[in-house]
Amino acid sequence: MALADLQHVVRNEEGISSVIEILGQRFGNRFQTGEAVRAQHAHTTTYIPAQLPDGVVFATSTEDVQSVVLVCAEHRVPVIAFGTGTSLEGHVNAPGGGISIDLSGMNRIVAVNAEDLDCTVEPGVTREDLNAYLRDTGLFFPIDPGANASLGGMAATRASGTNAVRYGTMRENVLSLTAVMADGRVIRTGQRAKKSSAGYDLTRLLVGSEGTLGIITELTLKLYGIPQAISGGVCPFPSVEAACEAVITTIQMGIPVARIELVNALGMKALNGYAKLGYPDTPCLFVEFHGSEEGVKEQAEMFGEIVAEFGGGPFMWAAAAEERTKLWKARHEAYWAMMTLRPGARALATDVCVPISRLAECIRETEEDIARSGLVAPIVGHVGDGNFHVQVMTDPSSAEEIAAMEAFVSRLNMRAIAMDGTCTGEHGVGQGKTEFLAHEMGAGVDFMRMIKQALDPLNIMNPGKTLPPAA
Amino acid sequence: MALADLQHVVRNEEGISSVIEILGQRFGNRFQTGEAVRAQHAHTTTYIPAQLPDGVVFATSTEDVQSVVLVCAEHRVPVIAFGTGTSLEGHVNAPGGGISIDLSGMNRIVAVNAEDLDCTVEPGVTREDLNAYLRDTGLFFPIDPGANASLGGMAATRASGTNAVRYGTMRENVLSLTAVMADGRVIRTGQRAKKSSAGYDLTRLLVGSEGTLGIITELTLKLYGIPQAISGGVCPFPSVEAACEAVITTIQMGIPVARIELVNALGMKALNGYAKLGYPDTPCLFVEFHGSEEGVKEQAEMFGEIVAEFGGGPFMWAAAAEERTKLWKARHEAYWAMMTLRPGARALATDVCVPISRLAECIRETEEDIARSGLVAPIVGHVGDGNFHVQVMTDPSSAEEIAAMEAFVSRLNMRAIAMDGTCTGEHGVGQGKTEFLAHEMGAGVDFMRMIKQALDPLNIMNPGKTLPPAA
Structure with a gap:
């Protein structure tokens, strides 16, 4: 996604200068304007380029936040909340500059x-x-x-x-x-x-x-x-579709699975290499059951039968708590593991979510699309909810690759929307998906805009995010 | 609650006349203005007096609804949606007249x-x-x-x-x-x-x-x-507090109870008489468990231990499905059963909901308050959520009783709000609770009003409901 595609927000230079002066006096060294600090408070995780705020307030109370918002409202300067900066859609960027409020010190x-x-x-x-x-x-x-x-x-x-x-x-x-x-x-x-x-x-x-x-x-x-009993493990499948069918059946049978995660073959290759897991490089489901001793046993048995039905297995149990911790730590580090597939590349993580009846079809079509597009793009997903992520890794200097990636992402989002799904199951809209939100929500976006206009008439709260520009 | 206390909405006589003419032409006999039909579409269930709409459209499609809203918007006439008319807070009343849209024909x-x-x-x-x-x-x-x-x-x-x-x-x-x-x-x-x-x-x-x-x-x-297995029944307790303590422990232990309902002694007397249940006239919990055969058995055993701990029992199981149906039918008809405690009275059903740690205290104080106030007011409640209803039955011709009831309701709502609870767990605000919403939500109400103003600037959508008048 090129910077030019992100929503433009006009900088209010005069207001920004005033606010910087006032906040400097008010917050002392809890207000920082150095480039390093400002860069840390702009987006860096994904392909979206960083847009630095003009200053960062390190807030320690609701009153601090209120004080910054009042000053920024008076001078019509953007205010951007910052937690840990781990969002994936440019939420913390400052397209029109302004003040980042770092809330990490409000940690009571x-x-x-x-x-x-x-x-x-x-x-x-x-x-x-x-x-x-x-x-x-x-x-x-x-x-x-x-x-x-x-x-x-x-x-x-x-x-x-x-x-x-x-x-x-x-x-x-x-x-x-x-x-x-x-x-x-x-x-x-x-x-x-x-x-x-x-x-x-x-x-x-x-x-x-x-x-x-x-x-x-x-x-x-x-x-x-905390559940009395937890059990879980990893189960390989002959194909992504077989894994999806097993997930669909698990959900439809009402098994209260606590986690059921898909990693496709390329993703498993990255995870095995990065976290030294030793699982096969085939599509796998990572699952976990929570409940009483009896309940967990019952769930695992029912799931085992479903797995067998779809040609999956053998199920590799992670019986010990440490083993489970290792397994889920690996799953959580998938983003970084998958980055090793293409060192030096920048990543974009898609986030579609579809009704579970369409999941196998959506993933199959997407894998075919990835293959046709020649992209390096493993898949992981919270498939029990119909949500999956394609992590597309491209050379940031290649206009051709970027074009291929953008075209692929657009097809994927539109595919999910056409299946009565969403372009974002959990990452949010931020800067990266406003165009798709408009496709997905139709006239609903106008009503979102009316709410925004009513509650933030000066458009100072994180401008340029969530809502697409008015047509 | 006297009519005078409800929010006033100015009638737009000219607009209403125009709309009646247009809708009559457009909808033929699907538009009714006879008094009987209009009375059926105003509030009648509780103490809140009926306020009739000027006409009723029997809608059969989204396009019908759209057509009515457009006409009413043009002439600035209220539009009130009507389902079955079972709401308890005057939601379907027409304080400024206008058009009721009966949606019961949209039943596909x-x-x-x-x-x-x-x-x-x-x-x-x-x-x-x-x-x-x-x-x-x-x-x-x-x-x-x-x-x-x-x-x-x-x-x-x-x-x-x-x-x-x-x-x-x-x-x-x-x-x-x-x-x-x-x-x-x-x-x-x-x-x-x-x-x-x-x-x-x-x-x-x-x-x-x-x-x-x-x-x-x-x-x-x-x-x-549909759960594989369902079991449930009724369990008497020596006091409302003992029953509440049993509920609190059940929830805190994470037993996934599907229903856990309290009926106090006076409520049980009414239910036993009305539905010929034959349970004791002491505070009872009605419970139901959903799950696998094993799971339901496990839940019931754990619950049995909790009941014993708080001096409850003996637990009367409703093993057969018909018995359970009878039991829950009785619970669902509690409103009408309790009306038999005072024939000819009108009822008001309160709806506070508090954090479960405060439930026993809130119910105890409320029972004491009822006794002091000399009101006929049994209690039933969805106590697993901390939600309970006091059904206050008063003689509509007695100003004294009405004053006592209003004072009691006010104390109850403020008591729940002071306990970090809400004046309405499930009935809604409607006409009856706008004053308490203001107490509960503070400045939040202003932001609700900004949203209302943005999305319905002409104030035609069910005016006089939900939001308190601006201070």
Whole structure:
């Protein structure tokens, strides 16, 4: 994706100068304008080029965030929330410059209400931090996008990951948010009651809004009891289609699988090399079952029968906890493992999600398309949800390769949309997919725009993201 | 609640006359203005007085709805969606007159995608209709608010009911909606993919918006496999608190109970009399377990141990399916059963929901408050979610009783809000709770109002509902 294709946001030079001066006075060394710091706060993970903010505030409280938003609102300067910078669609870029608010210092765990199976955290707490903190309580937070992302960022992008097939996504697991809105006011979107019919669902409106409507400064999240028993392992299949058919049957039979992940043959080759796994270089499913001792046994048996039906196996169990940890660590590092297939290349990770009945067809057509396009592009996916990622690695200096990649991505997204699926199951729209959002949502995008205009009339909250430019 | 307390909406007499003429010509006998029909389309269930619409269109298609909305937008006349009229907070009333759109004729089941565990239906399909239709597929739709409500109405009020503790509410179970917006445009809020990060969550924005932002004309819903095994029954407890403590422990231990319902002593007296149940007139829990044969047995055993710990029992199993049907039919008819405690009275059903750690305390204080207030007010509740209903029955001609009831309801709602709970777990805000929404949501209400203003600038969509008047 060339810089020229990203949405243009006009720089307000005068406003930016004023804001830099004010924030410098107000925040002292918690406000940084050096290039190295600014570069760290722009997008670097994928093919999307970095666009640096003009300064970075290291916030430590909701009041800090409010203070920055008020100044930026007064001077009409963009405000971009930053968690860990692990998003894949340029969410933290500053196409019109402006101020990045680094929330990593807001990393307090405010409350754990073990009795209510919930907790309240600041947005800079990462999922690994939270689970480390919770260890002694017997509870855990399941959502797991791979990267050790911040929980604020995960909410803002409506993230999910390997566990979503059982535990849902951030959409289902955020009970309530505190957010600083574009006019500087602070709202709390709900109480801690497990369900509510109290007015418009501001929680769900902010979840997935990518910092374009407000900045999350506190989250109340659902927690779950650590399962009594966990089992899992890896199962090879003769083809991606056979693996998909096994997944479809597993879901349709209602087996409450906690994780069911596909890695295709090229992906397995990369993973085996990178993490020294020693599995075959054929399409594999990584699975995990959670439950009681009896329940897990029952699930594994049912799954075993399905696997056999589709010619898969032998199932390689990871009985010991350390073995499972190694296995999932490898799965989580797939992005970096797959980068080794083409050193020096830049990657783009696609993120389509389709109704599960169309999954095998969608992956088969996509593998054929990859082969025809001559791209280096392994596939991994949260296939229990119908979601899979193609990691396309191209030489950034080759216009030809970039054109081939862009054409492929466009075909893939349109293929998924035509199958009643989405161009993004969990990564979000950011800068990279606004064009496809318009295809997918039709007139719905106009209503999103009306909401944006109503809540952020000055367009200072992460401008140039999520919504396509008005036609 | 006196009529005078409900939000006033100015009648646009000229607009209403024009619209009546146009709709009469356009819809023939599918447009009715007779008083009997209009009265059937105003609120009658609870204490809130009926406010009749000026006419009723019997819609049979999205195009019908669109046509009515466009005419009403042109003449600035209110449009009120009507499903089955079973809502409890005056949602279908017409405080400024206008046109009721009866959607009960839009009762087609558009598609059942058994492989994807979803279906698409028109809004007038009721939950019982859908489940009858699904019977042969091995699938079911769990959300169950008691009344045989329309699925469109259930989405619009973010309904839930007895099964929500396991299956979630309409918030979690609507995949996508088709809606006619205030400007007459039709949008589809999402695709059929199980998860998505594609832009603002318009689905969740419309779910619970009570017809104030758009009118739902099609819903795609999640389905579930009918459990292999179901078991359940009724368990008496020495006190409401003991029952609540048993519920709290059950939830905290992660037992995936499908239903866990409390009926207090007065409620049991009414139910026993009405449905000839023969249970003791002491606080009881109605429970149900779903799963495999083994799983259900395991859940029931664990629950049995918890019950014993809190002095409950003996557990009376409803082994046969017919017995269970009778039991849940009685539970669903609790509203009417409890009306027999005071023939001729009118009822108001409260709907607070609190974090489960506060449930026992909230119910205990509420029972004490009822006793002090001298009200006839049994309690039933979806206590696994922390949600319970007090059904207050008063003589509509007694100003004193009405004042006592209003004061009690206010104390109850404020008590729940102070416990980090909500004034409405599932009934919605409608006309009856706008004042409490303001208390609960604080500045959040202003942002709801900004969204309403942006999406319905003429305020024609169900005016006078959900949002409190601007301060």
